[in-house]
Amino acid sequence: MAGERVETDEGRYDYAQVERKWQEAWVAADMYRTPVAGNRPKYYMLTMYPYPSGDFHVGHWYAMTPADTYARYKRMRGHDVLFPIGFDAFGLPAENAAIKRGIHPRVWTMGNIDRMRAQLRTMGTMFDWAREVVTCQPEYYRWNQWFFLQFLKRGLAYKKHAPVDWCPSCQTTLAREQVVGEDRRCERCDTPVIRKDLDQWFFRITQYADELLSFDGLDWPERVKAMQTNWIGRSEGTQFRFEVAEESFDVFTTRIDTLYGCSFAVLAPEHPLVERIVTAEQREAVAAYTSQATRESDTERMSTTRERTGVFTGAYAKHPMTGQPIPVWIADYVLVTYGTGAIMAVPGHDERDFDFATRYGLPIPRVIEGGELPYTGDGKVVNSGPYTGLDSEAAWNAIADELERRGIGRGTVQYRLRDWLISRQRYWGTPIPVIYCDKCGIVPVPEADLPVILPPDAEFRPTGESPLLHDQAFLNTTCPQCGGPARRETDTMDTFVDSSWYMCRYVSPHDEAAPFDRLAADQWLPVDTYTGGIEHAILHLMYMRFFTKAMRDLGLVSFSEPALRLRNQGIILGENSEKMSKSRGNVVNPDDLVARYGADVVRMFLMFIGPWDQGGPWNSRGIEGIVRFQQRLWRSCLDAAAASGGAHPADAGLRRALHQAIARVSGDMDRFAFNTAISALMTLLNEVGSYRDAGGNSGELLREVMSALTRMIAPMAPHQAEEMWRRLGGSGSVHLQAWPEPDADQLRQERVTVVVQVNGKVRDRVEVPVDAPEDEVRAAALASAKVQAALGGRPATKVIAVPNRLVNLVVG
């Protein structure tokens, strides 16, 4: 660790030499090995592991620099810190790139990982590489398979024939979460998805729908919580039965108070009952409508601007309250995938039902007072038999009670959340560990036979069928139960399975007996602070929460949430405030920046731009300010190392500025306000400059100040701080030093400046002894000519005094 001194050119800081030297020294000293079973409090800092796309762009730097800075800060604050890294190495881009270049996805992926590891080292990050996790390796993905088998045993994994979303470009099914926007596009490639009916594997995330709505005890951004809450989409309502001759169907409604206003019912065209109740006269029209509705894409069907259409089935249901026959229609505005796939239509109090009734001449009764029809608000219930006169809420409860008493209805909760479709018809993923036997049916691969290895030589080009289907050696196997010939499942898992539990793998990344070691998990987990992009607000972050709850119910962990605190970085835009992209020509390459400015400057500038969750445009001139700061810092350091003067009248002021800075920077670091932490350090350095200008040259004080400043800047500029620490005579690594503590005594001043207001307007400032009694402050204020002028001879009727800050004189 005892690095040689770097020769400097007339005091100019040579970042290239210093950074190279310390990066090598840190590796040699194994600086960032995670402590094993320390007696200091633990801190698990986690940043979302990157996808090995080939090169880090400046957005990765923006994401990772504060995470690294915070991990370093927590270590200096006395914690044992776990700060691991790995690669999210399965997934479509590897296949696509491999197809384009004719190389194997593994070769492409592992080559990228090598390059990205080197880039991460140039950032000066303190990742513990001994714990690196690469998800495309069998040592990792075997545990995906193991989890799948545990889920299967518990009914948390199941196979179902269902209408699913298919991306025609990626040639695979997708989870509902991977279909985005009003026009339902593939999250990855932006192609509109189509609907297919397929047998697919699902994880039963809906079992945790209610629990996923609770964020108690979590310090997560409001927008992430809101997005997940929206996505889960909980509605409380009533489910009840309509009878149609010998048949019946259930409907779900959130407005049971409007039941008397139900003048017809609507089934989704795909509803299984349609075929059984349709009358002979209507059969042809219904069949025509249904086949057209199924042929239409979701985009057309979901359009809110189109006319509502439907067809009468010829059947009548019995209104559960009035006993009146009401017509049963089919219409594509009722979705088979939500609720029961059937609704009671209340045209007087629902806009969609109103439009439909208007178009087809159905009656539109009013049962709630207020407004023009359709009136969708609450109010007094009318035309509702015995419930007439109640307000909506009372009627809601009373009608629901009656339905329940009569055994035809009950209060239920519906969620928009769907189970997580994990099957993918692609090559580069974890094989699903299931075997199909003609005799025994679906047979799980025995745990002892894991991992089911992804065959390295399969033809991986996408065809719409699973590539593994064409790999005979993989496909054909024997049944673990009867020993007869059998076939393997050829779909692979969604890569979001990999990232749902990787935070656990880091605690014991080489464990061969279990996905993770229970003792190590109890020591480190859950994650204390998790950082990453907002784009994962629903996908990864919800899946990870689901997995954690499932792991808890499997008895694997004792906590219910994976990460206690979440912080999302914003997006760094190009200099023209547009999204960075090659086609726009506004991409900022971090390697070029590091070559030109050094890692420390890039790190500091990215944190100085503004609040981290806000992102913002790159500013190639702004970075020069950080370069100047770096050089000033360096000169002040050399200066302090050489200073030999004694005590000076300005000492107290500088010492106070130091302790103010310590208090400020500590608070800013705690709350992830890196931009203001850096400005506080700049202010302190400016104070050092003023002290020198005033003639101060106390060697002892300057070294004390610069030592604290060096330690405070160490998490942000790790290389320069390490070099400065040596120049100031420090021993050991600066990164193993204790964070400076503010000293309240040093913050005390003899005299303070108090603002004097008259009627809330600032009129003057007076200097008084610290903690001066109110009388004295008031007297000083009244002694001011400016204050007297503002008072204009009127006496103060009221005096508000904030000690050491402000006095406000109120006149009539």
Place this chain on the structure above:
RNA sequence: GCCGGGGUGGCGAAACGGCAGACGCGGGGGACUUAAAAUCCCAGGCCCCGUGAGGGGCGUGCGGGUUCGAAUCCCGCCCCCGGCACCA
């Protein structure tokens, strides 16, 4: 439509209900230099008065309110960004 986050100088931004604009960028003035770069110093919201030191008014998207005092809290709007949406 529902939900969440925003709106402060030329720009990026600061500000436990208590001096709005810290810190930095850019531009302006000056020092050093033959000159430039680098570095350092000064001024720096807008408007008005004053030759000047200085003084006054206005000012945090808009309109109200609470308060001795509001960028900050409350009510009602406008605009921008993000999420959800024929979800019954």
